[in-house]
Structure formats: structure tokens, C-alpha cells
Amino acid sequence: xxxxxxxxxxxxxxxxxxxxxxxxxxxxxxxxxxxxxxxxxxxxxxxxxxxxxxxxxxxxxxxxxxxxxxxxxxxxxxxxxxxxxxxxxxxxxxxxxxxxxxxxxxxxxxxxxxxxxxxxxxxxxxxxxxxxxxxxxxxxxxxxxxxxxxxxxxxxxxxxxxxxxxxxxxxxxxxxxxxxxxxxxxxxxxxxxxxxxxxxxxxxxxxxxxxxxxxxxxxxxxxxxxxxxxxxxxxxxxxxxxxxxxxxxxx
Amino acid sequence: xxxxxxxxxxxxxxxxxxxxxxxxxxxxxxxxxxxxxxxxxxxxxxxxxxxxxxxxxxxxxxxxxxxxxxxxxxxxxxxxxxxxxxxxxxxxxxxxxxxxxxxxxxxxxxxxxxxxxxxxxxxxxxxxxxxxxxxxxxxxxxxxxxxxxxxxxxxxxxxxxxxxxxxxxxxxxxxxxxxxxxxxxxxxxxxxxxxxxxxxxxxxxxxxxxxxxxxxxxxxxxxxxxxxxxxxxxxxxxxxxxxxxxx
Numbered sequence: 001x002x003x004x005x006x007x008x009x010x011x012x013x014x015x016x017x018x019x020x021x022x023x024x025x026x027x028x029x030x031x032x033x034x035x036x037x038x039x040x041x042x043x044x045x046x047x048x049x050x051x052x053x054x055x056x057x058x059x060x061x062x063x064x065x066x067x068x069x070x071x072x073x074x075x076x077x078x079x080x081x082x083x084x085x086x087x088x089x090x091x092x093x094x095x096x097x098x099x100x101x102x103x104x105x106x107x108x109x110x111x112x113x114x115x116x117x118x119x120x121x122x123x124x125x126x127x128x129x130x131x132x133x134x135x136x137x138x139x140x141x142x143x144x145x146x147x148x149x150x151x152x153x154x155x156x157x158x159x160x161x162x163x164x165x166x167x168x169x170x171x172x173x174x175x176x177x178x179x180x181x182x183x184x185x186x187x188x189x190x191x192x193x194x195x196x197x198x199x200x201x202x203x204x205x206x207x208x209x210x211x212x213x214x215x216x217x218x219x220x221x222x223x224x225x226x227x228x229x230x231x232x233x234x235x236x237x238x239x240x241x242x243x244x245x246x247x248x249x250x251x
Numbered sequence: 252x253x254x255x256x257x258x259x260x261x262x263x264x265x266x267x268x269x270x271x272x273x274x275x276x277x278x279x280x281x282x283x284x285x286x287x288x289x290x291x292x293x294x295x296x297x298x299x300x301x302x303x304x305x306x307x308x309x310x311x312x313x314x315x316x317x318x319x320x321x322x323x324x325x326x327x328x329x330x331x332x333x334x335x336x337x338x339x340x341x342x343x344x345x346x347x348x349x350x351x352x353x354x355x356x357x358x359x360x361x362x363x364x365x366x367x368x369x370x371x372x373x374x375x376x377x378x379x380x381x382x383x384x385x386x387x388x389x390x391x392x393x394x395x396x397x398x399x400x401x402x403x404x405x406x407x408x409x410x411x412x413x414x415x416x417x418x419x420x421x422x423x424x425x426x427x428x429x430x431x432x433x434x435x436x437x438x439x440x441x442x443x444x445x446x447x448x449x450x451x452x453x454x455x456x457x458x459x460x461x462x463x464x465x466x467x468x469x470x471x472x473x474x475x476x477x478x479x480x481x482x483x484x485x486x487x488x489x490x491x492x493x494x495x496x497x498x
Contacts (some may be wrong), residue, residue, distance in 0.1 A: 097371045144331040147302050152348040152396075153320035162347070 033217040041217035056202035059187040063122030070128030096128040104193040125186030129178040137171025174240035180233040258308030262494035268294040268458035283447035287400040291458020324393030329404040332377040339373040363391040383414035
């Protein structure tokens with residue numbers, strides 16, 4: 001609690017210092033706006049920004065759900081099929097290391113539907129941590145416990161459901177938390193690419209638009225909304241991770 | 252109950268874990284496998300449990316039939332509990348794996364937990380239990396299927412001495428009341444001498460059974476202050492020293 005108070009205090013101090021500095025040096029607000037200017041820019045026309053925020057969040061959350069599904073599915077397949085693992089694993093890494101900015105234009109062209117293409121881009125960025133963490137988790141169970149399951153004649157499916165998946169759950173949540181941030185990054189990058197092609201929706205587009213018009217305070221407002229969204233996603237996933245842990249303690 | 256007939260097990264890295272090993276086990280026996288690390292104690296246990304297959308030799312079960320799942324209880328050195336499941340659910344596991352519903356299994360689970368003195372901790376998670384209590388849950392889990400054969404692989408090695416003594420006594424009490432056959436792997440001469448009716452001494456490189464020493468003591472009345480216990484410890488120590496020098 002005191003830690004949180006400290007960080008809050010520090011944040012407020014920085015904001016105050018920023019405002020004072022901007023006023024003392026008299027920097028024009030189209031170069032560096034003060035916090036009050038930024039807040040004013042948001043209050044002046046909040047609806048457009050909030051709608052954009054909702055759009056970006058929709059892309060992020062959809063992508064996160066897709067990543068979780070694809071990541072877990074891939075993880076389970078690879079645990080059980082050596083062939084699939086040998087065949088697919090290197091390509092998952094290739095997909096991971098290729099910059100999304102470079103692939104995004106292609107995806108926008110191929111997929112066509114703007115929302116879907118954004119989701120695909122964000123999913124490509126976000127799925128890897130979930131996939132690799134889940135895979136690690138599925139293989140993390142103690143070999144003694146695995147022996148115990150064999151001793152009592154448990155099949156693959158039972159072992160998966162009663163041992164591998166519960167062992168992997170904390171790893172999965174860890175991966176999901178990392179992917180939450182990445183999905184937002186992926187969504188924003190894809191919006192930049194798609195937005196420059198004339199598709200208006202998310203916060204990234206608002207930033208581009210405000211940039212063209214030199215509305216720097218509005219750029220900042222969009223930026224702050226983005227980082228707030230990132231914090232909210234991270235905190236939300238953190239809270240989500242705690243619920244099933246408590247549930248699981250009862251049978 | 253079973254005969255281990257000239258078993259050899261060589262690992263893929265070339266280590267001969269067990270060489271030409273034979274052992275005969277009577278129903279109701281309490282046998283200790285005693286020896287230093289790497290003498291094939293655990294390997295022998297795993298082979299008996301059918302968790303590993305021998306390269307040559309056979310394990311013959313009396314009556315010819317291989318054991319069904321649940322006929323063998325296994326306790327590892329580590330309690331190997333599922334950290335996400337309560338004590339009760341951990342003990343339920345073997346029955347669950349055999350397709351039993353919770354309502355049917357509830358009574359057996361309760362009995363097993365009572366046998367190890369943990370009826371008050373049914374809903375506790377492993378992390379909320381002490382090392383000794385976790386081991387008790389592990390033993391209850393092995394007992395819940397009412398196994399004919401109980402295999403214990405250095406179960407008390409990681410516990411403090413007081414807890415170890417207590418659990419040794421409880422294990423003997425359980426063995427007396429349940430009457431199943433026990434193979435107990437240990438590297439402690441004191442533990443083997445205190446618990447077992449028969450001490451099977453093993454030596455490494457290659458792993459093999461070197462000697463068998465029957466205990467003159469009755470485990471039912473085990474007593475650390477009995478001079479006969481001290482004599483047995485001395486005899487086994489001398490035998491192990493001899494083996495160590497020969498190896």
C-alpha cells in the first residue's frame with residue numbers, strides 16, 4: 001500500500017514539475033504541451049478518443065483470446081506429437097522474430113476486413129509467449145507424479161486433464177500477462193499501418209491524425225489513453241489469474 | 252508373493268544399474284533394500300512396479316497374474332503431491348484414475364487420511380502442511396487403493412530425525428494393522444535395522460544384491476534401546492564396510 005502511494009506521489013510530482021517547467025520556459029504547446037493542456041485536449045473532444053479506445057481494446061482483447069486459443073492448442077499438440085513439434089516449432093519462432101510492421105501491410109491486403117486484419121496482426125505478435133509458456137508448463141510436471149499416473153494406469157487424456165494442464169496453469173497465466181501487453185502493441189502497430197491506408201478507427205489512427213494536424217496535446221491524450229489501457233489489461237489479467245487459483249484450492 | 256528372477260537393467264548411457272539380481276518376496280514381508288547411491292535400489296523398485304522394463308530376467312508374480320493398477324502403492328522420496336489439490340483430492344487421485352466417482356471414494360479417502368492421522372487436514376493444500384504431514388498424505392495416497400504391495404523409495408530421507416522416527420513408528424503400526432507386503436528402500440543402516448524383517452544389502456558398479464541379513468528383531472515391537480538392535484546395526488555396518496572395501 002505504501003509502495004503504491006509512493007509511486008502515485010512520484011507520478012504527481014513529475015506531472016507538477018512538467019507543468020511548471022513548460023510554463024517557465026514557455027515552450028509552445030504544439031511542441032511540448034503541459035499536463036493541463038493535454039487534459040484540456042481530452043475534455044474538449046472526448047467522444048472520438050473514447051470510441052477509438054474502445055475499438056483498440058476490442059482488437060486487443062479479441063487478439064488475446066485468439067492467441068490464447070492458438071497458443072494452448074499448439075502447446076498441447078506439440079507435447080504429444082514429436083512430428084508436429086519438429087515441423088511447426090521453428091516456424092513459430094520465424095513468425096515471432098519477423099517484425100510485425102513488415103508483415104502488417106501484407107495482412108491488411110490479404111485479409112481485407114479491417115477489424116479481422118488488425119486482429120490477425122495482434123495475434124501474431126501476442127501468441128508466442130502464451131504458446132511457449134504453456135508448452136513449458138505442460139512439460140513441467142514432476143517425473144515422479146508422471147510415474148504415479150502410469151502406475152495407476154492413467155491414459156494420455158487423463159494425464160493431460162488431471163496433471164499436465166493443472167501443472168501448466170500458472171505458466172499459462174504468466175504467458176497471458178506478457179501477451180496482454182504484446183497484443184496491445186500489435187494492435188497499435190497494425191492500426192498505424194492500416195490507418196495510413198485510410199482506415200479510421202483505433203487510437204493509433206487518432207495519433208496519426210493529430211500528428212498531421214499538429215494537435216500535439218491530442219496526440220498526448222491518445223498516448224495516455226493507450227498506456228492506461230495497457231495498465232488496465234495487465235491488472236485485469238493479474239486479477240483473473242488469482243481467481244482460478246483460489247477456486248482450485250477447493251477441489 | 253513375487254520372485255525377481257536374474258534381472259539385468261542397463262541404461263542407454265551404458266551404466267549397468269542392476270546386474271543379474273534375484274530376490275524372493277513372501278506375502279506380508281517387510282524388506283529393506285539398503286545400499287549407497289547408485290547401487291540400483293530405486294531401479295529395482297521401479298522394475299517391480301513395472302515403471303521400467305528389465306533388459307533380461309523376469310519378475311514372476313505368484314499365481315502368474317501381473318498386478319492390477321492399485322495393487323501396488325508407491326511412495327517417493329519427495330511427497331510428489333499435486334500442489335493445486337487439497338490433501339483429500341491428492342489421496343483421491345489413485346481411485347479417480349481408476350474411474351471412481353468422488354461420492355463412492357469419499358469413505359476410502361477418509362479412512363486413508365485417518366490411518367495417517369490427518370483427518371483434520373482434509374482440505375489443506377500441500378503448501379499449508381509441514382514436510383512430515385506431506386509425507387503422510389503421500390503414504391495415505393499409496394494406501395487408499397488397499398495395495399497388496401507397498402513400495403517406499405527413501406520416503407523419510409528428507410525429514411528431520413524426530414519426524415523420521417515418528418513416521419517410522421507409524422509405518423510399522425500401519426504395516427501391522429493392514430498386513431500388506433512392504434519393500435522399503437533406504438541408505439540408512441539404522442532405518443533398515445529398525446524397520447525390516449529382512450535387510451537386503453546392495454552394492455554399486457554394477458548394482459547388485461550382495462547379501463541378505465535376516466533381522467532377529469520383531470518389527471512389531473521395534474525398540475531402539477534393545478541391545479539386539481545395536482548388535483544388528485553393528486553387524487550390518489560391518490557387512491557394508493566389507494562390501495565397500497571389496498567394491
